[in-house]
Amino acid sequence: MEEPFLRIEGVSKSFGVFQAVKDVSLTVGKGEIFALLGGSGCGKTTLLRMLAGFEEPTAGKIFLDGRDMSGVPPWERPVHMMFQSYAIFPHMTVEANVGYGLKHEKAMSKADRAARVAEMLDLVQLTPFAKRKPHQISGGQRQRVALARALARQPKLLLLDEPLAALDKKLREHTQFELMSIQERTGVTFIVVTHDQEEAMTLADRIAVMDKGEVKQIGSPTEIYEFPNSRFVAGFIGSVNSFEATVIGRERPHLRLSVPGLGGEVLARDVPAAVEGQKVTLAVRPEKILLGKERSASANSFQGHVKDLAYFGKDSLYRVALPDALVQAHAVNARRGDEGARVADWNDDVWLSFEPASAIVLVG
Amino acid sequence: MSTEGFSRWFDRKGWVGLVIGLPYVWLVVLFLLPFLIVLAMSVATNTPTAPPFSFGGEHPWINLGAYERIATDGLYVRAFLTSIFNAFVSAMLCLLIGYPMALGLTRVSKSWRNILLMLVILPFWTSFLLRVYAWMGLMGKNSWFNGLLTDAWNFLVPIDWAVKSIPMMNSNFAVVLVMVYTYLPFMILPLYASLERLDPNLDEAAMDLGSRPAQVFRDVTLPQSLPGIIAGGMLVFIPAAGELVIPTLVGNASQPMIGRLISDEFSQARDWPMAAAIAVALLVLMVVPTMIYSHYQAKAEGSK
CATH class of the missing domain: 3.40.50.300 (P-loop containing nucleotide triphosphate hydrolases)
Structure with a gap:
């Protein structure tokens, strides 16, 4: 070399x-x-x-x-x-x-x-x-x-x-x-x-x-x-939602986790270091979470209600209450308009979903 | 109504005026007025009266005789030269000794720095006269200090040059030695103040760009400490040039400094116009370079 x-x-x-x-x-x-x-x-x-x-x-x-x-x-x-x-x-x-x-x-x-x-x-x-x-x-x-x-x-x-x-x-x-x-x-x-x-x-x-x-x-x-x-x-880099999770098993190419904070199970990208029964951390970036009124077809979908929202112009940050966690989600304000253009409002019931590829499993 | 108006006016302008005005009052009453009296005295005529000078009558209103004597009598010219020489050498030696000390102060840890600064100021806590007497004892022919120096000298030089003791007392050497000792803190403190403000990153930047420590000192530290060098130099040079006590106690009586002459003219000769004229001449000699310096300093500051 x-x-x-x-x-x-x-x-x-x-x-x-x-x-x-x-x-x-x-x-x-x-x-x-x-x-x-x-x-x-x-x-x-x-x-x-x-x-x-x-x-x-x-x-x-x-x-x-x-x-x-x-x-x-x-x-x-x-x-x-x-x-x-x-x-x-x-x-x-x-x-x-x-x-x-x-x-x-x-x-x-x-x-x-x-x-x-x-x-x-x-x-x-x-x-x-x-x-x-x-x-x-x-x-x-x-x-x-x-x-x-x-x-x-x-x-x-x-x-x-x-x-x-x-x-x-x-x-x-x-x-x-x-x-x-x-x-x-x-x-x-x-x-x-x-x-x-x-x-x-x-x-x-x-x-x-x-x-x-x-x-x-x-x-x-x-x-x-x-x-x-x-x-x-x-x-340290960017903001992230992190949850305590336990590895249930491998479903190649994914890993099935039990995440009590989200009140259910999550499919995440596999990491070789994880073993069955291990306590790990699940991390999902706010912008990787899709927020909608309807349940999406994604493997990882959870219902909650909007507790807080901050409007930044080009996007909004939502804080969504789930059974045992507060999840941050970024949604782009793609449509122009007044309040009605927002995806959801205070206290609305919403569905959060993210792709298994976006779910990061941290062993360390 | 009017008292209320006054107090309102005072709150608005009065305090500012008072704060700015007081130092000026101080300067006028305690510096300018006495100086004008001395200036007037210097052009009076010496008479056997009390006080021993007068204007008018059979005497001219303005008598420049004293100044004429200063310019022509070798005694005064020599005294001025001796004063300036001794003061200059003292200031230079203070700079040479004080600079490394001041630089060292900026390079040690905070706790050491406070202790060392304390040590610099500590001599002021004992009487100045006592310290001069201590030096007289040290320089005397029979002191251990003189003995030590004599032994060292005799060891180093050929046998023909050997001496019984080194004649230190009553010489310009003694005057300079004691003045350097006395005025050293006045050099160290302004130098320390100007060196302490320097950004240590500047030294590192110069080093980083290829300069060895000696070059860093020459290019970065020294030029930036110039205001401290000048301030310290003046603080030593000006009082040293007018010094009376040290040359009287350890100096050579046949080679008087200017302070000694002023004192002698006032007390022994009772020639107050002459004493006043010497004092004015000394002031002019000291003040003119100071003013030139502060003029350029102000110019440099003004461009900031």
């Missing part, structure tokens, strides 16, 4: 008795956007700082492009970082900030450096602001200065620490696409640390979901969302 571009091999990091990162192994391909996703304190930032060289792993090794990074100080790593606070030098102009790293490119002539700075400023559309000081530009522009500065020396790996966290919602969406297009044009491998699942889903080719220093699951956004491997991942 070909050596992967970045290989993290059994890396752990302890601060005193606290273990921030526990035995993390993963690989990242060249030119990939890879996201480390998790809540605060999950170890994602510590892992990023180990890649940058600010922290040395307590155990394990990091290989970048085949080279062991152990003991290589930050200033010798072909890895640049875009800090969450941007960390732009306040006493230097935008231009000087972008060109800072190039000072260390001994082989470059002064003219080459100036040309590279101009090219970078052009890439992030900051050419008119070259002579400004950081306090004279907006937050979004500062973020682009940080990006241009980190890209100027053509790093093998660009680390982005919560790149969009400090931007407001509108700017965030715009910047997200800009980041992706810049990544495409430069071909640099991006590693993005974020606590925002939406950010990770839209930006990344692959995501590693982290919790308490461990990697819980690695996969594409679709894999992580549609096929979570644990209760933590299912709950």
Whole structure:
């Protein structure tokens, strides 16, 4: 097998008795956007700082492009970082900030450096602001200065620490696409640390979901969302209805479960790890649940009544009371109109149904 | 009705005026007025009266004789040069010693930081005079401190250069040594204040972009601490240039500093116009660079 571009091999990091990162192994391909996703304190930032060289792993090794990074100080790593606070030098102009790293490119002539700075400023559309000081530009522009500065020396790996966290919602969406297009044009491998699942889903080719220093699951956004491997991942990414269930038996390709909360039995996608009689968790995403006045032909149908509903415009969220559970279901408001256009109203009796393929069985 | 109107007016404007006005009243009464008195005194004529100066009559209203003497008499010029030299060397040494200390303060844990800051300020808790006397004892020919330095010197240099003791007392060396010791906290505290505000991420960003720690210091830390360096430098340089007690106690009497001359003119020579003129000259010498600095500082702040 070909050596992967970045290989993290059994890396752990302890601060005193606290273990921030526990035995993390993963690989990242060249030119990939890879996201480390998790809540605060999950170890994602510590892992990023180990890649940058600010922290040395307590155990394990990091290989970048085949080279062991152990003991290589930050200033010798072909890895640049875009800090969450941007960390732009306040006493230097935008231009000087972008060109800072190039000072260390001994082989470059002064003219080459100036040309590279101009090219970078052009890439992030900051050419008119070259002579400004950081306090004279907006937050979004500062973020682009940080990006241009980190890209100027053509790093093998660009680390982005919560790149969009400090931007407001509108700017965030715009910047997200800009980041992706810049990544495409430069071909640099991006590693993005974020606590925002939406950010990770839209930006990344692959995501590693982290919790308490461990990697819980690695996969594409679709894999992580549609096929979570644990209760933590299912709950962390998007919202989910989860129920306690017991495995009754296998009906290939399905699994029959008894779900007391729903007051009946459920057919779900089979998972090899499940055994008969085992207590498991059944997870169903709200948008996978079909809501209607009539009973549908689906294998999994349950009756309840609407306890609560929230209208969001394009869709509505229903909270439906079942014998022993409150189920959330998203329904698209496909028809235009006033209240009458809604699928159901408060206290209406409704039928909920979902396909066996949409029912996730979580053993862990 | 009118008292109610007044109280309403006072609530709206009065408090603001009071809060802003009080410092100005303070400055005018306790700084500007005394300074004007000193300024007037400096152009008076010295007479054997009480107080020992007068205007008008057989004396000219404005007598610039004192200033003329300052500019022409070598004694005063030398005293100014000695003062500025000693104060400058002290400020530089304070910077060299204080910078690593201030930087160190920002790099230790919070609890250590408080203890160390306390230690920086602790000397202020004992009498200043007592501490100068302690140094006099240390520098004296028979002290263990002098003995230690003498032994070290004799060990390091050829036998012909050996000395019985190092003549430290009553020299500019002693003045600078004690001034550095006394004024060091005034350098450390503003430096610490400006270094403590720096974002540690900036150091990491510079390192990340390829700079070794020494380059990070030169490119990132040092330029950003410039306001602290200047503030600390002024806080040491200005009082050191006008210092009276330290040069009187440990200095060389034949090489007086300017504070000593002012004191002598006032008390022994009873030439108040001369003393006042020296004080004004010293003030101008100190204030002009300060004003230039704050002008540029304001310009830099204004562009933010």
